[in-house]
Amino acid sequence: MILKDRQSPALNIYFTAGFPELEDTVPVIRALSESGVDLIEIGMPYSDPMADGPTIQQSSARALKNGMSMEVLFDQVAQISEKVSTPLILMGYLNQMIQYGEERFLKRCRETGISGLIIPDLPPELYKMQYQEMFRNHQVEIIFLITPQTSEKRIRTIDELSDSFIYVVSDSSITGKSTEISKEQIAYFQRIQKMKLRNPTLIGFGISDHQSFSQAAEYSSGAIIGSAFIKRLDKEYGEKGIDEVVTKFVNEIKHGA
């Protein structure tokens, strides 16, 4: 289990590796860990991130321009993972894993201290058919997404198939759109909550501040923030140190100040 049983809501922060500068991956991870986030999701920059909105697309394009590659990323993670206790997971696309070699990719995850993977374009059926054994052998967890359109039956299948947490997409929308949590969304969160899944749930997409974070946490084990963090990092980078930007952001989300 990536998320341990816990009282307070879990905060998962996503950032793009190699952004704003190539060498920022390690300091960002360190700062996030020190500021008390519960889970760090490291984005593997991709040329064609079809499930990501403009903010993550742009940060990915910039990271690639900075020279980010899978080798560099794994090396960076290896430098820091033993020094932090926060679980680290990777988010990227299936083609990246295939080109690296799936076995080799999972082995490298294990070696460098990555405990789970979010691969949005790897559907659960395909995972079960082709990859489940491989993930188990390398002790890397898979994290699946569910949306308001995912049927109850399918949610149950996904819950059986994973042993980490379930990423609840708050709206059928691309990451990075900040809107208030609507009545429909709350009804959806409550529907999931009532299912009493064996895995914890984290709500993502559209969570950007203390209010939406606390609201989401009422119906789940916590929430995931990505685009809002990337935007902040981009805006304040250079003016302030990474530690300062990160600490302030995390405090704002957790405590509203």
Place this chain on the structure above:
Amino acid sequence: MRYTIDDRGFYGNFGGAYIPEMLHANIEELQQRYVGIIEDPKFQKEFHDLLKDYVGRPSPLYFAKRLSEKYGSRLYLKREDLNHTGAHKINNTIGQILLARRLGKTRIIAETGAGQHGVATATVCALMGMECIVYMGEVDIERQKPNVFRMKMLGAEVRPARSGSKTLKDATNEAIRDWINHPVETHYIIGSVVGPHPYPDMVARFQSVVSHELMIQMEEKEGRNYPDRIIACVGGGSNAAGAYYHYLDDERVRLVAVEAAGEGIHSGRSAATSVLGTEGIIHGSRTLLMQTKDGQITEPHSISAGLDYPGIGPMHAHLIRTGRAEVVSITDQESVEAAMELSRLEGIIPALESAHALAALKYLTLDSDETTVISLSGRGDKDLATFMKYLDDE
């Protein structure tokens, strides 16, 4: 049939549906319903009535006498350029708009490269009174202006894709993102035999009207219902899929796929996917694509916006890898020369895409008694600016 899709949505190792959960419900609905809808006699009647009276089908199979003399063989042109809107693309958009209505969808999105698919989509949306949004790369908007105006005149909204190379690949990414944001009311009309299953098969079925007509027309003209060879250009590969379809398992018919070599296969500015590509995933499908060792998709180049795509439909990847189809790569320069040649020999100005297919003739060994069908997928009006530049240099 060996070369069509299996029940998991694969052509050999290629195909499948590698999609995020946000699109699962839509794709699953399509997978479960497309065959039933398409094979429904009422659908078939509506589809074929529109193809006949609105599109102007069957498109002629024209024996190109002077071109044949020049190459010392029997050459036929399948005149998709004479369709309403000027290309084969409308065969598919008519089919998909009828399907979208049966799925209860009210909003249509599409991607476009050269603008032919965008125009064909805007056209059928006007015909059916449906909202239409077309994503088009900023670079393509610039080089295919007449088609941008056509789409606007037809009532569509053209949204520029500004990411990556700002061409077809990026327009497709934007369309997919739109669909993720509006999954319930929207149908995405993909213009080629690419994308997650069932799109490659669905689009191929709609385009297969071309090879169906070929069988009848060949019988009339040559006394047998097949040619010795079919040549078609391949970007994603929808006109090739349509021209090949009924002959896929008929090994008497040699299939020639023509790719865009751009400024030369190894120039760094090319779209010759079968040579430069490796197996991977693009736009939800496992196929051949141009990419780095790290799996980053590389930017293609072709003078022809319709062939300027770093991937290839999974059916074509399978045909090529199994040796069923032979590949010829044609440069920008060769395609313009072939367009000039057809214009002056036959009085037909072809689209730059189709000109790639014509340019392959000089690389093939053609016997005098063999019959070859060249898929003339579109007309060249949209490419006049490019041709004018060439004529000025001439």
